[in-house]
Amino acid sequence: MKAITFCVVAFLCFVSTKLQAQEKETFEERAAAIATNIERITAQEQDSLKKEVDAINQKLENNQLTEAQAESQRQQYAEKRAKNIENRVAFEQEKLTQLVQDKVDGKVESKATKKFRFTIPGRNKEYSSYDSLGNHTITNRKQEGFERDFKRTTSWFLFATGLNRLVVDGDIDNDNFKERSEFYEWGFTWNTRIFKNNNLLHLRYGLSLQYNNFRPKDDKVFTVVDGQTVLTDSGLDLDMSRLRITNLVIPVHLEFDLGGKRVNGDKTYYPVQNSVRIGIGGYGGFNVKEKQILRYEDELGNDVKHKSKGGYNVNDFVYGVSGYIGYGSVSLYAKYDIQSLFDNEIDQNNVSFGIRFDLE
Structure with a gap:
């Protein structure tokens, strides 16, 4: 008993x-996660722009817009998506700058110096991200990355x-x-x-x-x-x-x-x-x-x-x-x-x- x-x-x-x-990530792992976020941001905004342009072209074919109106809307959407990418990537760049500073201050380990540690399966690693509307969220790596x-x-x-x-x-x-x-x-x-x-x-x-x-x-x-x-x-x-x-x-x-x-x-x-x-x-x-x-x-x-x-x-x-x-x-x-x-x-x-x- x-x-x-x-x-x-x-x-x-x-x-x-x-x-x-929570398992601590190495410098390389955190840097890679930031790079992945930047790639995801760019892909999301480009995909959204493509859908918006396709919708404009469809209206143009249906004579709902003139060529000048269509071109104007394409330009507006392109500028909007470019601005979104700039703002969202800037946030990731701030994280990268802080990461480098943490590395200099010895607050984060590199892969070469990381010691062995027992980890419990679950992969509860979190990182910041944005949805397609630009809303900031904290996402679990298990939920999205596996x-x-x-x-x-x-x-x-x-x-x-x-x-x-x-x-x-x-x-x-x-x-x-x-x-x-x-x-x-x-x-x-x-x-x-x-x-x-x-x-x-x-x-x-x-x-x-x-x-x-x-x-x-x-x-x-x-x-x-x-x-x-x-x-x-x-x-x-x-x-x-x-x-x-x-x-x-x-x-x-x-x-x-x-x-x-x-x-x-x-x-x-x-x-x-x-x-x-x-x-x-x-x-x-x-x-x-x-x-x-x-x-x-x-x-x-x-x-x-x-x-x-x-x-x-x-x-x-x-x-x-x-x-x-x-x-x-x-x-x-x-x-x-x-x-x-x-x-x-x-x-x-x-x-x-x-x-x-x-x-x-």
Whole structure:
């Protein structure tokens, strides 16, 4: 229970860090963002001018304007757009001037001197921009600068870790296993938005390896007796006793993403896992490996590590239900093997609780 509490606290701290922390950009990155803004400003104004000129030409063809009136309006619109570009670019030039001053004052790092830092996925970088009407806005780089937000299917790296227990006759067996009996899972998933114009429902599916570790208490080991896998006394003073079951599975989840859609100008896009997410589903696969590892000190004081592979009556196939709830790339995660772990007369089902990361 203490370990589960620790996982929950760690999850909350991670989410808090995600919400509050912003990644610092290097001098080169900020300069590149300013250059991109300037290019965007020019393209926006030129596009607007083209539409205005096309409209004037159409009126001219329909005899709604004379040639002189049309030329006068073209000149007015051209001057207006040129003035817009001048004013908007001037703002970016001020930012560039301040950036150079910050670099001189040592307030911003260059790419060459930037130290490694762990960053939480989310890309919450902001920069100033203008819309087509010249209104100043603060835009999230994730919202506008990343192509994946416009895709219906995206790929992710999955990593999860937490605690393992066996459920026997409906009760969790805490008496025979240490609290640090743990599981790891890693693999790759794909996230497909189900509806073209709605961000609520996603299908997340992939392929992953599950490593389920069970650490018996009181110097016990797993042994097969009369075709049944049971815990027996090893007769040794064990420093470690661990049975590891490795499964290759295909996880499939129906994911509810509460992030909604975003609109930027005339573009509508759907940010992927940028808000609260809830996943409900399951997995199915087969056992890849089973191995028991014992570590102890022999009578001569030598450290001994003994490994034995296979022969523990583990079921060849595994299937179960799983779910997660979280924010952004991190979630609380739980899974339950419907298939019994061992081919015993009494079912022993593995249940796991932990933290899950879906990373780019």
